[in-house]
Amino acid sequence: MIAIPQKFLKQKMNIDKEFYQSIDCDALFKKIAMTQDPAHMVQLLFAEFPLAQFWRFSVDGKKQMKDSWPGFEAREPKYLQGMYSVWLAMLEEINTPLNSRGLLNYHFIATQHVEMKRLPDELKGCWRKEDVHFGLLDDNASVEGILALLDRIEIGDDTFLLARDNVSLVEEIEIEQYDIINSHTYQYVLNDKIDFLVRKRGMIQEDPKTKECAKRLLAEFILKHNYSFRTQQHEIYKLDSSETAIEIVTPTFVVEEFLQDRVDELIRLHYKRMTIANDSEQKLSIIVDTVQKLEQLHPFKDANCRIFVMVILNKLLLENGFPPCMLYDPNCFDAFSKEQLIHEVKVGMKRFQDVLLNDKQLENAPTVDVLSHEMDIYFKKINEMLRQKMEEILSGNLKIEQTFLPTFNISCTEKHDVPGIPEQGNKSGLNEKIVQLTIT
Numbered sequence: 001m002i003a004i005p006q007k008f009l010k011q012k013m014n015i016d017k018e019f020y021q022s023i024d025c026d027a028l029f030k031k032i033a034m035t036q037d038p039a040h041m042v043q044l045l046f047a048e049f050p051l052a053q054f055w056r057f058s059v060d061g062k063k064q065m066k067d068s069w070p071g072f073e074a075r076e077p078k079y080l081q082g083m084y085s086v087w088l089a090m091l092e093e094i095n096t097p098l099n100s101r102g103l104l105n106y107h108f109i110a111t112q113h114v115e116m117k118r119l120p121d122e123l124k125g126c127w128r129k130e131d132v133h134f135g136l137l138d139d140n141a142s143v144e145g146i147l148a149l150l151d152r153i154e155i156g157d158d159t160f161l162l163a164r165d166n167v168s169l170v171e172e173i174e175i176e177q178y179d180i181i182n183s184h185t186y187q188y189v190l191n192d193k194i195d196f197l198v199r200k201r202g203m204i205q206e207d208p209k210t211k212e213c214a215k216r217l218l219a220e221f222i223l224k225h226n227y228s229f230r231t232q233q234h235e236i237y238k239l240d241s242s243e244t245a246i247e248i249v250t251p252t253f254v255v256e257e258f259l260q261d262r263v264d265e266l267i268r269l270h271y272k273r274m275t276i277a278n279d280s281e282q283k284l285s286i287i288v289d290t291v292q293k294l295e296q297l298h299p300f301k302d303a304n305c306r307i308f309v310m311v312i313l314n315k316l317l318l319e320n321g322f323p324p325c326m327l328y329d330p331n332c333f334d335a336f337s338k339e340q341l342i343h344e345v346k347v348g349m350k351r352f353q354d355v356l357l358n359d360k361q362l363e364n365a366p367t368v369d370v371l372s373h374e375m376d377i378y379f380k381k382i383n384e385m386l387r388q389k390m391e392e393i394l395s396g397n398l399k400i401e402q403t404f405l406p407t408f409n410i411s412c413t414e415k416h417d418v419p420g421i422p423e424q425g426n427k428s429g430l431n432e433k434i435v436q437l438t439i440t
């Protein structure tokens, strides 16, 4: 255990006892009741945290007992090292509010040494240059979440669209002639044709009675048919003036500049909204909303989920006296509703408490046999560095400005499929191969 400096004597920050009780985290509350500021909270929380369990912040809860962190390492060598580095960077500057420059820096720290098929070096620490898309599947989307997206389309938000996966624009237009309602025309059809279309296309047996009912059926249809969420900054699809065809409008703006402005605006709004929030529930709702908007903007070509949902979400929670959270499935931020996300985050906070208090009872992460020796050395090395750096942070005695863990020389010697690695939803189209690592 690490001693807390004496200078932290009395509480200044508002830690909401009732909130902690409502999520069954009384024990956690007792530890941090006297928190002065976010840095102090980090000290109180992590002084007794079992650092051997720190990897659980960076591996989806539902993957922790499957192939776990070795699985992550196998797909993206040095994943955990990048995540430990960015977590430490985030924790050591927890008293400084987020800004977009810091965000780019976090992305760079988390990815710079990681071997990522989908993220070339020149895009590490940079905004993406093209549109992205991800599938809407049962684990990252819900009917309520899609309804919220439809509401945004309805009020004229054209920064994204929902479309059938793996279908080119031309095909989509063709499908549209014969088939289903497509979000390109959603705004148009909603006004006077939606219930007609819903009936006509056989989505249900009975007539939708109200617009709300029709929208819900549409959301169910979208989820059932694995539509994808597409960002839409590079090419914007519009109905032409006759409202019979879709035309592609290529904006003249630069995607990176658009993203820079959007991220700045989301962060500015976040802090402004936080100043007028009345209670913990409102604050949590704002935090969840900001993180979801950032995740849905998907400003990086890859590694959005780990930056926004694993790191930034926890930063914003800690800034406001909430416990950090370990989510069962961080992908839920893609397209769950706000209420569902708040529930997931609360469950994740309780999971953090469980790890903090029940270290001994936790089962170890299963290792993938073929990797176990090398991974063991790697894991011990990064944990040792984590411990050293955490001691500096907890003692308030930082030696280095920026946190970078030293690089290991890890080389890929073999590539093969490994049984036991569960099939992913493959929402990003990643090729799920495993790589054998050698650490020297």
Ligand SMILES: Nc1ncnc2c1ncn2[C@@H]1O[C@H](COP(=O)(O)OP(=O)(O)O)[C@@H](O)[C@H]1O
Residues within 6 Å of the ligand: 058, 059, 060, 071, 072, 073, 075, 076, 079, 300, 301, 302, 303, 304, 305, 306, 307, 330, 331, 428
């Ligand atoms: N190396 C990996 N192995 C297994 N799952 C991963 C790996 N890297 C990321 N994931 C998972 O893929 C999802 C997306 O994460 P990430 O790559 O950070 O963002 P993006 O949404 O931009 O692809 C998350 O559930 C994350 O836990």
Ligand SMILES: [Mg+2]
Residues within 6 Å of the ligand: 302, 303, 304, 428
């Ligand atoms: Mg990814």
